[in-house]
Amino acid sequence: MMKKGILLVMPVPFREVGGRLGFDDQTCEGLVRWAENFERVVMACPVIPEDVAANSETSMTWQAIADLPCADRLELVPLPYAYKIPDFIKTYKSTSQLLSNKIQECEYLCFALSGVIGDWGAIACLTAMKLKRPYAVWADRVEYEVIGRTLWKKESLKKASLKRLLKDFVTLPLLKPYQRYLIRRSRLGLFQGQDCYTAYSPFCQNSHCVYDIHTHKSDQIDAASLDSKIKSISSHEPLRLCYVGRVAEMKGPLDWVRVIHHLCQAGVNLQATWLGDGPLLSEMKSLAVELGVSEKIHLAGFVSDRTQILETMRNHHIFLFCHKTPESPRCLVESLVSGSPIIGYSSPYAEGLVSEFGGGAFVPIHNWQKLANLISELNTDREKLSKLIFNAALSGQQFDEQSVFQNRSDLIKQYLK
Incomplete structure (x- = not known):
């Protein structure tokens, strides 16, 4: 008899935390939500080698999965970290067999797509096809577009090895048809945000635009804080x-600094803050010094305290972003939840977030001069900016973690019976 529960095959890595498998804190929160909707959750992910994790330029807060309140209903399936072609070939057969066993044990199947080499979610799709098992696919960014737009950027050329660049160059033409093949044969498509939905939905009969967020109803800006923010604009x-x-390159940090510089040149009295670290941090600092705006910009580096992050958003009037690739970043949702309008480069994802209640304003991608001019106009028209802030809070009320995970889980149960 088939066991109950869901098998999730995801690219998010496990990491050893004090001798136990762990996830970053946001993925741990997601696991708790999955366990609220399924009596058993089997999570299959690659284990990141410690030397790779230690040298990563992305800071994360890790926690042991065994400490989660739902740990007794979780099964963790470590997979090889096989993003190099020889490693992938060497581990392919044994990993495919392992995935086959887990697919036969679980009632529901949901696999995330991410690439070609080392993408065990894609291999799980192929295995499910052989077993004639219906599966759902999940995507949170248009991977072939992300790689295509960043492959020969300065950051990639400086940081990536020649082998990595050659691998991306060779596999990129395969990625789009490969993902479409897997999506066409899926029973359900779960595509995060409008960018992913627009790119992938034509290839799946049951496609849904969904969101992967980690804010709660209690995180939404309260009426008093919203009123105080609007009053600060009026005063x-x-x-x-x-x-x-x-x-990182895909987040457009250098464009962001140029926007701040342009605003200062236009006489806008401002304070700007960027929370986060990454490979372009030193270049971002250098550009701020070169343009004479380093005193106007606070580069706080990595901040792990989620409460502090949301508080920063609540205390600021505008969430300025310069995203350059079709992805679905959670920070835009968190900004709306915090009552900060999202002002930046246009994308279907960003526009979709505010399509019903407003709270955003956008310019064409890469046009940082026009973005600066837009913000300058809003600074002059404070009444219009106040309305954007109010509408952002309205849009933010649509998003909370429990609701979006329940919606996604209900879709899986509906279509994968």
């Missing part, structure tokens, strides 16, 4: 802008 306090995320 012509200095304009406060912020961003939370990695200092």
Whole structure:
């Protein structure tokens, strides 16, 4: 008799934490939500080698999964960290067999797609096809677009090895048809945000635009804080802008600094804050010094305290972003929850978040001059900015972790019976 529960095959890595398997704190929160909706959760993910984790330029807060309140209903399946072609070939057969066993044990199947080499979610799809088992696919960014837009950027050329660049160059033409093949044969498509939904939904009969967020109803800005923020705008306090995320090419940190410089040149009295670290942090600092705006920008580095992150967003008037790739970053949702309008480069994802209640304003991608001009106009028209802040809070009320995970779980149960 088939056991109950769901098998999730994801690229998010396990890491050893005090001799036990752990996840970053946000993935741990997601596991708790999955366990609220399924009596058993089997999580299959690669284990990141310690030397790779230690040298990673992304800071994370890790915790042992065994300490979660739902730990007794979780099964962890470590997979090889096989993003190099020889490692992938060497471990392919044994890992495929392991995934086959787990697929036959579980009632529901949901696999995340991420690439070609080392993508065990894709291999799980192929295995499920052989076993004639229906499965759901999950995607949170348009991977072939992300790689294509960043492959030959300065950051990639400086940081990536020649082998890595050659691997991406060879596998990129395969990625789009490969993912479409897997999606066409899925029973359900769960695509995070409008960018992913637009790219992938034509290839799956049962496609849904969903969200992967980790804010709670209690995180939503309260009426008193919202009123205080709007009053600070009306009293012509200095304009406060912020961003939370990695200092990486795809986030546009250098464009972000240029926007701040342009605003200062236009005479806007402002304070700007960026929370996060990453490979372009030193270059970002250098550019701020070169443009003479280092005193206007606070680069706080990595901040692990989620309460502090949300408080920063609540205390700022605008969430300024310069995203350059089709992904679905949670920071935009968190900003709306905090009553901060999202002002930045246009994308279907960002526009979709505020399509019903408003709370955002956008310009074409890469046009940082136009973005600076837009913010300058909002600084002059404080009444319009106040309305954007109010509407952002309205839009933010649509998003809380329990609701979005329940919606996703209900879809899986509906279509994978």
